Amino acid sequence: xxxxRNHGSAEAGPVDDALARLRARxxxxxxxxxxVLEVLASAKxxxxxxxxxTRATALQPGLHRATIYRTLDSLCASDxxxxxxxxxxxxxxxxxxxxxxxxxHVSCDRCGGIFDAPSDLLDVARERLERxxxxxxxxxxxxxxxxxxxxxxxxxxxxx
Amino acid sequence: xxxxRNHGSAEAGPVDDALARLRARxxxxxxxxxxVLEVLASAKxxxxxxxxxTRATALQPGLHRATIYRTLDSLCASDxxxxxxxxxxxxxxxxxxxxxxxxxHVSCDRCGGIFDAPSDLLDVARERLERxxxxxxxxxxxxxxxxxxxxxxxxxxxxx
DNA sequence: TTATGTGCAAACTGTTTGCGCGAAG
DNA sequence: CTTCGCGCAAACAGTTTGCACATAA
Numbered sequence: 001x002x003x004x005r006n007h008g009s010a011e012a013g014p015v016d017d018a019l020a021r022l023r024a025r026x027x028x029x030x031x032x033x034x035x036v037l038e039v040l041a042s043a044k045x046x047x048x049x050x051x052x053x054t055r056a057t058a059l060q061p062g063l064h065r066a067t068i069y070r071t072l073d074s075l076c077a078s079d080x081x082x083x084x085x086x087x088x089x090x091x092x093x094x095x096x097x098x099x100x101x102x103x104x105h106v107s108c109d110r111c112g113g114i115f116d117a118p119s120d121l122l123d124v125a126r127e128r129l130e131r132x133x134x135x136x137x138x139x140x141x142x143x144x145x146x147x148x149x150x151x152x153x154x155x156x157x158x159x160x
Numbered sequence: 161x162x163x164x165r166n167h168g169s170a171e172a173g174p175v176d177d178a179l180a181r182l183r184a185r186x187x188x189x190x191x192x193x194x195x196v197l198e199v200l201a202s203a204k205x206x207x208x209x210x211x212x213x214t215r216a217t218a219l220q221p222g223l224h225r226a227t228i229y230r231t232l233d234s235l236c237a238s239d240x241x242x243x244x245x246x247x248x249x250x251x252x253x254x255x256x257x258x259x260x261x262x263x264x265h266v267s268c269d270r271c272g273g274i275f276d277a278p279s280d281l282l283d284v285a286r287e288r289l290e291r292x293x294x295x296x297x298x299x300x301x302x303x304x305x306x307x308x309x310x311x312x313x314x315x316x317x318x319x320x
Numbered sequence: 321t322t323a324t325g326t327g328c329a330a331a332c333t334g335t336t337t338g339c340g341c342g343a344a345g
Numbered sequence: 346c347t348t349c350g351c352g353c354a355a356a357c358a359g360t361t362t363g364c365a366c367a368t369a370a
Contacts, residue, residue: 064327085247087302124284134309141305142247149294224352
């Protein structure tokens with residue numbers, strides 16, 4: 001019998017799971033946080049703070065921009081949510097899914113698409129940096145930039 | 161007899177060298193561009209656009225912010241200057257030094273410091289990405305994030 | 321009851337844009 | 346002379362902050 005998607009705490013769903021971890025941290029359990037977590041959980045992907053604002057205020061009108069930024073901040077501080085810098089303006093957020101392998105993010109310069117890559121993608125680089133200059137690389141904190149396959153195909157033939 | 165710093169076009173200095181390449185591109189040769197190139201050349205490092213604004217307007221008062229952003233843009237388009245996204249707000253610019261090996265940038269989350277790493281640091285990652293999802297990685301377009309040796313030392317003992 | 325989160329308005333950083341004048345080629 | 350760059354003001358995106366009030370614990 002394989003565990004399937006049975007991980008984290010007690011099969012309660014990612015939101016309740018996250019809420020539980022928040023409470024364990026001594027954090028307050030507010031409607032705003034619940035909503036933000038729900039948005040992140042249902043998005044199943046990477047959202048910019050502004051996207052979270054849009055979706056969260058749709059679920060709960062009156063919820064303020066600033067609150068959401070602060071909420072995302074505190075959720076990150078509690079390791080319930082992680083953020084990725086993309087190089088293009090917006091920081092992306094997503095729920096930490098226990099049981100899901102952490103991954104590295106890759107972003108296309110042209111279409112802005114975000115792609116997931118295996119978490120060990122930067123293992124070699126990490127070790128080299130550590131050894132060479134004592135730098136501790138945080139592989140999933142930055143999205144790597146480049147051009148995705150689809151965009152490359154679009155430009156096929158044009159050298160530049 | 162070794163070439164020493166004798167590279168690029170005719171030992172004219174990086175600025176004139178860049179200006180020559182600009183002209184070759186059919187680009188106009190304006191005071192603003194000259195000044196921006198001088199700032200970048202003398203900085204010998206990575207400058208945020210705002211830093212360039214400060215230094216350039218010091219050299220030539222009246223030079224406008226917007227002009228500098230546009231200038232940096234066009235210099236990048238002409239491959240005379242390159243930019244790096246750091247994840248923290250500001251994009252960094254530096255002159256393309258012919259003869260100098262291109263390098264990857266690494267940035268410390270805590271102190272914001274920028275460090276150079278060998279250009280082949282991401283070779284493995286680049287090949288894996290290409291093979292796996294056809295993604296063409298641009299290794300020097302993003303700064304990798306993490307914690308530098310100095311900042312790690314500062315926190316020595318504190319687990320978090 | 322009390323520390324902590326929230327709503328609101330406003331500021332702030334980094335960057336872009338439309339417009340008309342001016343200067344490089 | 347014509348095209349391209351420049352100065353200016355203004356807007357823009359993304360995010361942060363100070364303050365007073367509300368509320369989870």
